[in-house]
Every structure is written in structure tokens, then in C-alpha cells.
Amino acid sequence: MVGELNRRGFVKAVGATGLLGLSGTTSAQQQRLTWFAGGTGGTYFPLSNQFKTIIENNTDYTVQVQSTGASVENVGGLAQGNADFALIQNDVAFYAYNGTGISEFQGTAIKSLRGVATLYPETIHIVTLQESNIDTLEDLQGKTINTGDLGSGTQLNAIQILESVGIQQNDFTQQNTSFSQAADQLRNGDIDAAFVVGGWPVGAIEELATTNNIAFVQISGQTRQNIRNQATWFADDTIPAGTYSGQNEPVQTVAVQAMIATTQDQPNPAVSGVTESIFNNTGQLTLKQQFINRKTALDGMSIPLHPAAREIFGPATTQGGGNQGGGSGSGGNDSGGNGGS
Structure with a gap:
């Protein structure tokens, strides 16, 4: 199939x-x-x-x-x-x-x-639960992480971002499912965190936030700049406060398009x-x-x-087959969330 x-x-x-x-x-x-x-x-x-x-x-x-x-x-x-x-x-x-x-x-x-x-x-969400005590990308070392569907852009982005802080693929346990299944895994305590790439608010995260106290791992400061230096298609992005239930502060992150x-x-x-x-x-x-x-x-x-x-x-500005620029660096106010990208 x-x-x-x-x-x-x-x-x-x-x-x-x-x-x-x-x-x-x-x-x-x-x-x-x-x-x-x-x-x-x-x-x-x-x-x-x-x-x-x-x-x-x-x-x-x-x-x-x-x-x-x-x-x-x-x-x-x-x-x-x-x-x-x-x-x-x-x-x-x-x-x-x-x-x-x-x-x-x-x-x-x-x-x-x-x-x-x-x-x-398409905003990079790194979602976890408040009781996980995961606050930074470095805290994901040794954890069980859902990096998105096998073969999805989400998985590629997750690996790129983790490697930017020195976390290699053998440094964590990787799970690969859809966003909805990842939310269920978080809800059931089967994983510690999940990468979700999509325009906010992502439906699967919205549903999770109605039953659990969720938290997000920020991508900000020099870490964010390092990621953008390594992968030029990423753009700065922010998940506004109140996008998800219980999310009272904005979340700094990156996005693709x-x-x-x-x-x-x-x-x-x-x-x-x-x-x-x-x-x-x-x-x-x-x-x-x-x-x-x-x-x-x-x-x-x-x-x-x-x-x-x-x-x-009209013509697009191309570079090596295309413009390598990323997204516009802002989220969307709608329902759903990307399947993968």
C-alpha cells in the first residue's frame, strides 16, 4: 500500500x-x-x-x-x-x-x-508533559522520543535539531508514528516527548492539551541560530501564548514552509x-x-x-534548483496540524 x-x-x-x-x-x-x-x-x-x-x-x-x-x-x-x-x-x-x-x-x-x-x-513543536521536567533540547538525551512518521519531513527535522545540540540517533529511543498516535503515547506515558511539525494549532496537540498538562521545549537564542546556520530553510517562529490550553507563555521555535x-x-x-x-x-x-x-x-x-x-x-528566484529560503516565521491560527510534514 x-x-x-x-x-x-x-x-x-x-x-x-x-x-x-x-x-x-x-x-x-x-x-x-x-x-x-x-x-x-x-x-x-x-x-x-x-x-x-x-x-x-x-x-x-x-x-x-x-x-x-x-x-x-x-x-x-x-x-x-x-x-x-x-x-x-x-x-x-x-x-x-x-x-x-x-x-x-x-x-x-x-x-x-x-x-x-x-x-x-510549518512550526516545529516539541511537546512533552509538565511532569517530565524536560525544559531544554539537551534534556532529551537518553529519552524516548517520537520523531514523527517514518519517512516524514517531521522525522528529518527532528533528527537535524537533535543533532544540532549533539544528540545523535543512538543517544535516544526513537518512536515513529502519526501525530495522533504520538499524542496517545504521551498521554499513556509511553514516550517522553514528541516532535510535531505543522501550522499551529495542531489538532492532535489541541486534543492532548484538553486531558493533560502539556509543555513545550523552546528553541531559542544561540541554539536557534546554530540550527538556522546549519539548515538555511528554517526560519524563526513563535507559538503565541494561549494557542493551546494551559500554554500561558509564547514558545520560541523554528519553522519550515x-x-x-x-x-x-x-x-x-x-x-x-x-x-x-x-x-x-x-x-x-x-x-x-x-x-x-x-x-x-x-x-x-x-x-x-x-x-x-x-x-x-511569475519566475521564482532559484538557487541550486530552487530558493533555499524557509517559512515566513509566523504561525497560523487554525485547527489541525500538519501530517508530517
């Missing part, structure tokens, strides 16, 4: 097709589009379903939204031709297109990957129809409405634009 493709499976499946530039294709006559989202406990899945409604109400296309492990898996879906469009993180997009940065993409550059638009900042991706083989009419319908009807969104607009649709674009998107938004 495509939704269960893990990082190792991605490499095996895409090793040949990535280099050949194969990708999801939709003929001009085909009206059904497959859209890879993320976990049901995050923002990617509910937002993708809002996009589905808008696209189907304003075009002749029907959209099938699939729950997945998010960014890395979604790139695999695009490369294998199982997805026409997908939501992914801008850092994962850069890695995938350039075949660099992480072992999963080394030697398997997905040169067929194309950007459609960037959407909103969510984006819509497709492939070079996706026909112009499909990309134009999807893009125009979404950006002409952002007022119908209840998630991330304040961030999704034409003015910022190229912020943090990290890979080449699809030609149809270029016609709509």
Missing part, C-alpha cells in the same frame, strides 16, 4: 525512476487527480480536503485525497506516478530535487519534481486549474487562510516551478 511506504522503501522504489525523471502523469482527458496529503491528525490532510472541495467546485477535475506519511513518502508518490499533486516541506523538496542533504535522496535526485506554490509556515508540488509531466491545464481555483478562492478556506495568497506563493520556493505555475505567479 502506497500509504505505508517507508523511507527505505522509497529509495528502493525510486532509485531507478528518479534518475529517469519519471513522475505522476495525468492525460489531458483524465479528470481525476490523486493528491497525497499527510496523517489525519495534522494540517496536510484536512487542508488537502478543503483544496479538494474548492477544485471540484471550480474545475472539471475530481480529487482523491490520500492519507500518507507526508513529505518524503509524498515525493516518492510523485516520482512513481502514484500522485499528481502532493503537499511537502520546502526543505524535503530541495533535498529530493538535488539528491543531497539526507541519505534517502543521495544518488536518487528527483529532477522531475516541480513546485506549484508555497503555502504557510509547506508547499504544493507536482512533476514536470503534469499537463499545464491541470496545474493551472488546480492553482487558479485555490488562489482565487482562498476566502473559502478555514485553515491557513491568512497565509495562502498570491503575494507569498513563491516565498521559500526551493525547486523549479512548473511552467503553468510560473505563468500564474
Whole structure:
């Protein structure tokens, strides 16, 4: 099942097709589009379903939204031709297109990957319970940590952030599940902390905060600067006080950027129809409405634009296949939270 493709499976499946530039294709006559989202406990899945409604109400296309492990898996879906469009993180997009940065993409550059638009900042949440006495990143040494779905952008970000303070993968016990399952693990005392990447407020964390006294590990000061120096797609971000029940102080952290991706083989009419319908009807969104607009649709674009998107938004500033910039450094006031990114 495509939704269960893990990082190792991605490499095996895409090793040949990535280099050949194969990708999801939709003929001009085909009206059904497959859209890879993320976990049901995050923002990617509910937002993708809002996009589905808008696209189907304003075009002749029907959209099938699939729950997945998010960014890395979604790139695999695009490369294998199982997805026409997908939501992914801008850092994962850069890695995938350039075949660099992480072992999963080394030697398997997905040169067929194309950007459609960037959407909103995806905030790094490091959530724990108040009784855990975990206050800093260094306190995570030796703990049991859920770093997100195997193959997700969340897992990649978690490992990058932990390594920035000297915590290697053999220095903690790693769990890999969806955001909703991670919340259950915290609630049941099975893990000490969880990384969740998504536009705040994340639904799974909101639910957890109604039953438990949650706390967040801040990323601030020189630690935050070090992280940004090592990974330039991260941007400063803050979870405002009161975002979650019992959270009385703002939380300093970092963010990446969510984006819509497709492939070079996706026909112009499909990309134009999807893009125009979404950006002409952002007022119908209840998630991330304040961030999704034409003015910022190229912020943090990290890979080449699809030609149809270029016609709509104009050329993006590219660097090594794309702009490495990160998110806009601000959170969103909505419900949900990203599946993975």
C-alpha cells in the first residue's frame, strides 16, 4: 500500500525512476487527480480536503485525497506516478530535487519534481508533559522520543535539531508514528516527548492539551541560530501564548514552509486549474487562510516551478534548483496540524 511506504522503501522504489525523471502523469482527458496529503491528525490532510472541495467546485477535475506519511513518502508518490499533486516541506523538496542533504535522496535526485506554490509556515513543536521536567533540547538525551512518521519531513527535522545540540540517533529511543498516535503515547506515558511539525494549532496537540498538562521545549537564542546556520530553510517562529490550553507563555521555535508540488509531466491545464481555483478562492478556506495568497506563493520556493505555475505567479528566484529560503516565521491560527510534514 502506497500509504505505508517507508523511507527505505522509497529509495528502493525510486532509485531507478528518479534518475529517469519519471513522475505522476495525468492525460489531458483524465479528470481525476490523486493528491497525497499527510496523517489525519495534522494540517496536510484536512487542508488537502478543503483544496479538494474548492477544485471540484471550480474545475472539471475530481480529487482523491490520500492519507500518507507526508513529505518524503509524498515525493516518492510523485516520482512513481502514484500522485499528481502532493503537499511537502520546502526543505524535503530541495533535498529530493538535488539528491543531497539526507541519505534517502543521495544518488536518487528527483529532477522531475516541480513546485506549484508555497503555502504557510510549518512550526516545529516539541511537546512533552509538565511532569517530565524536560525544559531544554539537551534534556532529551537518553529519552524516548517520537520523531514523527517514518519517512516524514517531521522525522528529518527532528533528527537535524537533535543533532544540532549533539544528540545523535543512538543517544535516544526513537518512536515513529502519526501525530495522533504520538499524542496517545504521551498521554499513556509511553514516550517522553514528541516532535510535531505543522501550522499551529495542531489538532492532535489541541486534543492532548484538553486531558493533560502539556509543555513545550523552546528553541531559542544561540541554539536557534546554530540550527538556522546549519539548515538555511528554517526560519524563526513563535507559538503565541494561549494557542493551546494551559500554554500561558509564547514558545520560541523554528519553522519550515509547506508547499504544493507536482512533476514536470503534469499537463499545464491541470496545474493551472488546480492553482487558479485555490488562489482565487482562498476566502473559502478555514485553515491557513491568512497565509495562502498570491503575494507569498513563491516565498521559500526551493525547486523549479512548473511552467503553468510560473505563468500564474511569475519566475521564482532559484538557487541550486530552487530558493533555499524557509517559512515566513509566523504561525497560523487554525485547527489541525500538519501530517508530517
